[in-house]
Amino acid sequence: xxxxxxxxxxxxxxxxxxxxxxxxxxxxxxxxxxxxxxxxxxxxxxxxxxxxxxxxxxxxxxxxxxxxxxxxxxxxxxxxxxxxxxxxxxxxxxxxxxxxxxxxxxxxxxxxxxxxxxxxxxxxxxxxxxxxxxxxxxxxxxxxxxxxxxxxxxxxxxxxxxxxxxxxxxxxxxxxxxxxxxxxxxxxxxxxxxxxxxxxxxxxxxxxxxxxxxxxxxxxxxxxxxxxxxxxxxxxxxxxxxxxxxxxxxxxxxxxxxxxxxxxxxxxxxxxxxxxxxxxxxxxxxxxxxxxxxxxxxxxxxxxxxxxxxxxxxxxxxxxxxxxxxxxxxxxxxxxxxxxxxxxxxxxxxxxxxxxxxxxxxxxxxxxxxxxxxxxxxxxxxxxxxxxxxxxxxxxxxxxxxxxxxxxxxxxxxxxxxxxxxxxxxxxxxxxxxxxxxxxxxxxxxxxxxxxxxxxxxxxxxxxxx
Numbered sequence: 001x002x003x004x005x006x007x008x009x010x011x012x013x014x015x016x017x018x019x020x021x022x023x024x025x026x027x028x029x030x031x032x033x034x035x036x037x038x039x040x041x042x043x044x045x046x047x048x049x050x051x052x053x054x055x056x057x058x059x060x061x062x063x064x065x066x067x068x069x070x071x072x073x074x075x076x077x078x079x080x081x082x083x084x085x086x087x088x089x090x091x092x093x094x095x096x097x098x099x100x101x102x103x104x105x106x107x108x109x110x111x112x113x114x115x116x117x118x119x120x121x122x123x124x125x126x127x128x129x130x131x132x133x134x135x136x137x138x139x140x141x142x143x144x145x146x147x148x149x150x151x152x153x154x155x156x157x158x159x160x161x162x163x164x165x166x167x168x169x170x171x172x173x174x175x176x177x178x179x180x181x182x183x184x185x186x187x188x189x190x191x192x193x194x195x196x197x198x199x200x201x202x203x204x205x206x207x208x209x210x211x212x213x214x215x216x217x218x219x220x221x222x223x224x225x226x227x228x229x230x231x232x233x234x235x236x237x238x239x240x241x242x243x244x245x246x247x248x249x250x251x252x253x254x255x256x257x258x259x260x261x262x263x264x265x266x267x268x269x270x271x272x273x274x275x276x277x278x279x280x281x282x283x284x285x286x287x288x289x290x291x292x293x294x295x296x297x298x299x300x301x302x303x304x305x306x307x308x309x310x311x312x313x314x315x316x317x318x319x320x321x322x323x324x325x326x327x328x329x330x331x332x333x334x335x336x337x338x339x340x341x342x343x344x345x346x347x348x349x350x351x352x353x354x355x356x357x358x359x360x361x362x363x364x365x366x367x368x369x370x371x372x373x374x375x376x377x378x379x380x381x382x383x384x385x386x387x388x389x390x391x392x393x394x395x396x397x398x399x400x401x402x403x404x405x406x407x408x409x410x411x412x413x414x415x416x417x418x419x420x421x422x423x424x425x426x427x428x429x430x431x432x433x434x435x436x437x438x439x440x441x442x443x444x445x446x447x448x449x450x451x452x453x454x455x456x457x458x459x460x461x462x463x464x465x466x
Contacts (some may be wrong), residue, residue, distance in 0.1 A: 008254045023299050023323060030295040033176040038188070038287065040179040047189045051200075053089070056138040061201045062135075064145035065152065072156035073106075078249040079104075080160050081388045082242060087168035087224075088305040090238075094226065100236040101161060101228035110232055116150040141198055148202035155213035161228075162216035168304050169223035173411025175298060177212055186207025187405050243417045248393040252400030259407055259430070267409045270420045277359070277420070280350060281366040288338060288374060293381045296327055300382050304389040315389070317442050320386035324439070331375030338374070342367050369421045372428030376435040383438035395441055403434035 052058045083104075090097040119126070121141045127134075134142075163174035181204075188204030221227065259284070267274040300323060307316040343364045351360050387396050411425025418425060 023296075023303055030172050030175050030298050031291065033172065034291050034294050036089060036176060037179040037182075040182045040289070044182040044186045044189075047186050048201075049193060051189050056135055057141065057196060057198055057201070059134060060138050060145055060198070064142045064149060065205065067119055067142075068116060068146055068149050068153040072112050072153050072271035074250075074253070075111070075246070076108075076156055076160035078246045079146050079242075080164055081249060082393075083161065084121060084301050085305040085308070085389045086238060086242070087164060088302065088309050091168075091309075096236065096238075097224075098226045098228055100238045101165070101226060101444070102231050103233050103236050103239070104161055105158055106230035106232040107234065108161065108229055109154055112154035112157055113114075113150070115361060116146065116153045120147045128361060145198060145202055148198075148204050151206040151210045151213075155209050155358035158169055158213045159209070162213070162220040165220035165224055165226075165228075166216070167298060168305070169220075170302055171219070171223050172298060173219060174216055174389065175294065179215055180212035180215065181205060181208030183334035184211065202453050209269065223423040245391070247392045248397050252397030253395070255400040255404040258404060259427070262408065262411060263427070266415050266423050267420060269415070274420050277362050277366055280346075280359075280363045280421070281370055283426070284342075284349075284367055285370045285373075288334065289377055292327065292331065292334070292374075294376045296323065297381045297385055301385040301389065303306060304386050308389050313446070316386060316389065320382050320440070321442060324382040324435075327382055328375050328435075331378035334378075335371040335374040339368050339371055344376075366420060366424055369424035370427060376428065376431035380431065380435045380438055383435070383442055386442060387438070392441075394446075399434055399437045399441070403430050406430045406433040 017382055048058060048061075056154075063402035087097060090100070121145065122140075123146060127139045127142070166172070166174045184207050188200040188207075192200035256366065262464065263278060264275050267278045298322070304316050304320060343360065346364050346367065347357075347360050350363065351357060384396065387393075407430030410429040411423055414422030414426045414429070416422070
């Protein structure tokens with residue numbers, strides 16, 4: 001009796017389109033890589049805590065690393081969205097692809113180096129703005145670390161470009177290699193003998209980024225057979241569209257980046273400890289969200305770009321909608337599991353010393369309300385890749401702004417009704433509105449190219465009828 005059922009299942013699996021199989025395989029591999037990276041990152045944090053505790057050295061390290069990488073990371077976050085579809089579209093013109101990549105790397109190195117030098121020179125003035133409550137010795141340590149960790153900022157562009165080249169070639173090893181700086185830091189910190197020296201932090205971070213950048217570049221060159229020698233120029237014809245698209249995406253990025261500060265503002269109205277409680281809950285939520293987003297986002301972007309490069313918009317949208325539904329379901333199941341395990345995980349991770357059982361209950365409560373956003377966020381990540389592949393950057397930014405408006409309205413209304421929990425509920429409502437916009441845009445609003453062809457078709461038919 002089982003044989004017909006088993007055969008039926010086999011037939012269904014055989015009937016699954018090759019695109020879905022490729023996405024599934026890539027997502028599984030990426031999820032494994034992300035898990036490994038997160039574990040190594042957690043080990044790095046534990047090593048820093050073991051060696052330095054809560055000290056001015058750690059304050060200086062965190063601040064310096066943020067300052068050095070903030071501008072390059074903000075630019076490369078948008079560049080990575082643009083670059084994979086662009087590289088897929090340029091596959092047939094290797095010369096143009098090689099020239100554009102070389103100019104991107106050259107300009108990226110210039111921007112990264114200039115930002116680090118400016119930070120070093122103007123730090124004494126910036127310190128009064130961003131670090132006025134830190135001790136004088138800590139401020140000086142920050143200045144030393146800025147120049148010492150300059151490779152982290154300079155090589156951010158090279159790492160982004162090489163990672164995009166690998167993604168466009170269907171390789172995902174770049175996700176695993178994201179843990180290389182953490183491994184470098186871990187090795188140097190554990191080998192250190194002086195608990196006050198900044199050298200293990202500076203050398204571990206810088207050498208880790210150098211190894212990651214060189215390793216990724218070698219792998220990218222093997223994957224696409226392009227030298228992409230860095231040069232400082234903007235002659236490639238892709239530059240105007242790239243700059244315009246990045247400017248458009250930045251609007252949406254700024255809107256998305258304001259969600260956390262807005263939440264902190266509303267939490268501040270709830271009294272002492274509310275912001276800290278939100279911070280602990282958000283750490284776990286961001287871990288859960290980033291695992292799903294990285295895996296499915298990086299798995300779908302190159303494949304959707306390939307389908308669209310072939311001109312099959314209908315198949316690309318159908319594939320994206322199906323995987324959006326799959327990820328929505330995964331988010332529901334994962335959210336339910338996280339809801340059940342939350343008190344035990346939070347107790348294991350945080351309930352030590354000054355973090356009491358009462359704090360565990362408070363964080364668990366907020367975390368559970370925050371899980372409402374997980375299914376919608378997972379489903380949205382796939383459709384964002386579709387819109388990026390279709391180069392609908394303006395629509396992405398508009399949806400981000402609309403989602404932010406809904407989030408603000410949700411905070412105003414729900415925080416009054418439910419207090420701190422209302423802020424997390426509003427995040428779920430905002431995420432649901434963003435997903436709804438993406439689904440509507442996918443199903444009913446064609447890209448500009450499709451719309452123009454659709455408008456032109458009646459004229460051609462009418463001409464033939466005449």
